[in-house]
Amino acid sequence: MNLADIQGSLPDSKLRAENQWLFSPRPLQLSKGENKRLEKLGSTLAAFQKASESIYQRSAKGRLPSWISELLDAGKPSWLVEAQRSAELRDVLPRVIRPDLILTEDGFSLTELDSVPGGMGILQWLNQTYVQHGFDVLGGKDGMLEGFRSLMPDGGRILISEESVDYQPEMQWLSDQLGDRWPLAAAENDAADEGAAYRFFEWFDWQNIPAAKELAKKIDLTSPCKPHLEEKLWLALLWSPGMRGMWSSEMRGSNLQRMRELVPHGWVVDPAPLPPQAALPKLHVQSWQEVSQFSQKDRRLVLKISGFDELAWGSRGVFIGHDMPGHEWADVVSNAAEQFSTSPWMMQEFHNGRVIDHPYFDPSTGEEKIMTGRARLCPYYFVGEDGKTQLGGCLATIVPADKKKIHGMKDGILVPCAW
Structure with missing residues (x-):
């Protein structure tokens, strides 16, 4: 051919x-x-x-x-x-x-x-x-x-x-x-x-x-x-600690395990303050403001607008942390947190192809x-x-x-x- x-x-x-x-x-x-x-x-x-x-x-x-x-x-x-x-x-x-x-x-x-x-x-x-x-x-x-x-x-x-x-x-x-x-x-x-x-x-x-x-x-x-x-x-709620019991009751164990093997760990970008003794799972910080200041090495993360928005189509609403300057990453994370009540965003770990x-x-x-x-x-x-x-x-x-x-x-x- x-x-x-x-x-x-x-x-x-x-x-x-x-x-x-x-x-x-x-x-x-x-x-x-x-x-x-x-x-x-x-x-x-x-x-x-x-x-x-x-x-x-x-x-x-x-x-x-x-x-x-x-x-x-x-x-x-x-x-x-x-x-x-x-x-x-x-x-x-x-x-x-x-x-x-x-x-x-x-x-x-x-x-x-x-x-x-x-x-x-x-x-x-x-x-x-x-x-x-x-x-x-x-x-x-x-x-x-x-x-x-x-x-x-x-x-x-x-x-x-x-x-x-x-x-x-x-x-x-x-x-x-x-x-x-x-x-x-x-x-x-x-x-x-x-x-x-x-x-x-x-x-x-x-x-x-x-x-x-x-x-x-x-x-x-x-x-x-x-x-x-x-x-x-x-895909972020799949990893929410407060929902583990819900997922276990709604999905057969083998299907739930398969989903967690496939889906990168994720978070809802919710700006609500955490208690002093708490931290964002796996990120080990207390706020999205701290995430916005991560070094390039630490920001192997993907930020995405969730849906119900024209930016949710294609790749326009997707930002890869380690592939952009630090000041731009700080801006998009801050913007995502500000939009929580109207256009929520989520974040995932970046997995290399x-x-x-x-x-x-x-x-x-x-x-x-x-x-x-x-x-x-x-x-x-x-x-x-x-x-x-x-x-x-x-x-x-x-x-x-x-x-x-x-x-x-x-x-x-x-x-x-x-x-």
């Missing part, structure tokens, strides 16, 4: 509104152990989301401490909070789960969970293209199509917002592949009619979507109106070259009505090893993962 083969099979839209990516002559080959862990991970993530939902709802009803639901509802309009607490949506959970997994020396590091992920159209096209050239990819040639159809077996609208317009080319291509019963439509023009709908817009953008309040009530909207589940805060070599085509000459880089894996899990998960495919993003943030960029490689 050469560069001309790949570029010749791209649809006219190129699947992306702006930046292209680097193409590779082969998928990313994972080990048998890594593939096995990916196959099993979906059920663990579904169990984590189910436990998170239960903890949130019990907190909202006063059966668990109220600070949990208050934290997760911060900055959201009252109608949105009421919608996710409604009896009609009681048992409704996301049907698509996509984690961000950093490939590390000893496995994976889970840095984010996304219920409204981009990349589905690109991955379906990549899977299809590489299978046609003889490769065995995770999910197979049509795993993403089959998974998406399972969300709305009788068809339904794919609602995309203007705010998400960068993803329109790939979602239009995916819609075309799915068939006439899964049309792409503008979320801003939707009338919340009867019938299933797939949501490709964020709730923070609700004021630009006239039908948002009606759509939020629908049990056949995927992903459903559960904005608390779209908060990165849950494993350095790998992978081939790519020089976009100018077509010559095959080798990139020494680090990889992020994004497996896409589709949850059936019976609660069982199916892996539709796995997208790898490989960027040069000197990059601390791993995300789609023009000098990054996008490839499917293979057996």
Whole structure:
């Protein structure tokens, strides 16, 4: 397979509104152990989301401490909070789960969970293209199509917002592949009619979507109106000392252990004063002001805005402590603490990605070259009505090893993962 083969099979839209990516002559080959862990991970993530939902709802009803639901509802309009607490949506959970997994020396590091992920159209096209050239990819040639159809077996609208317009080319291509019963439509023009709908817009953008309040009530909207589940805060709450008993009662021991093996230790950036004898776990200081003054050696930490904010998309709201000047780190930590009541932030330990070599085509000459880089894996899990998960495919993003943030960029490689 050469560069001309790949570029010749791209649809006219190129699947992306702006930046292209680097193409590779082969998928990313994972080990048998890594593939096995990916196959099993979906059920663990579904169990984590189910436990998170239960903890949130019990907190909202006063059966668990109220600070949990208050934290997760911060900055959201009252109608949105009421919608996710409604009896009609009681048992409704996301049907698509996509984690961000950093490939590390000893496995994976889970840095984010996304219920409204981009990349589905690109991955379906990549899977299809590489299978046609003889490769065995995770999910197979049509795993993403089959998974998406399972969300709305009788068809339904794919609602995309203007705010998400960068993803329109790939979602239009995916819609075309799915068939006439899964049309792409503008979320801003939707009338919340009867019938299933797939949501490709964020709730923070609700004021630009006239039908948002009606759509939020629908049990056949995927992903459903559960904005608390779209908060990165849950990955910090997994480590909250005061919630250990809650997690143990809500999750089977093996699933809980697996989550704690995957998720870096994290903290909610809460500026509330600690008692004189207390300290932030593992950070060994009493305040976020002290964290803001850490040396470069000590700030191997990642600061992220949690959700319900336009900065929560992509990498714009992500700051890596040891990759920025000390005065800038101090500013962003101080800002995060100040925003606690309206737009909470969380912090995680930084886990180094494993350095790998992978081939790519020089976009100018077509010559095959080798990139020494680090990889992020994004497996896409589709949850059936019976609660069982199916892996539709796995997208790898490989960027040069000197990059601390791993995300789609023009000098990054996008490839499917293979057996």
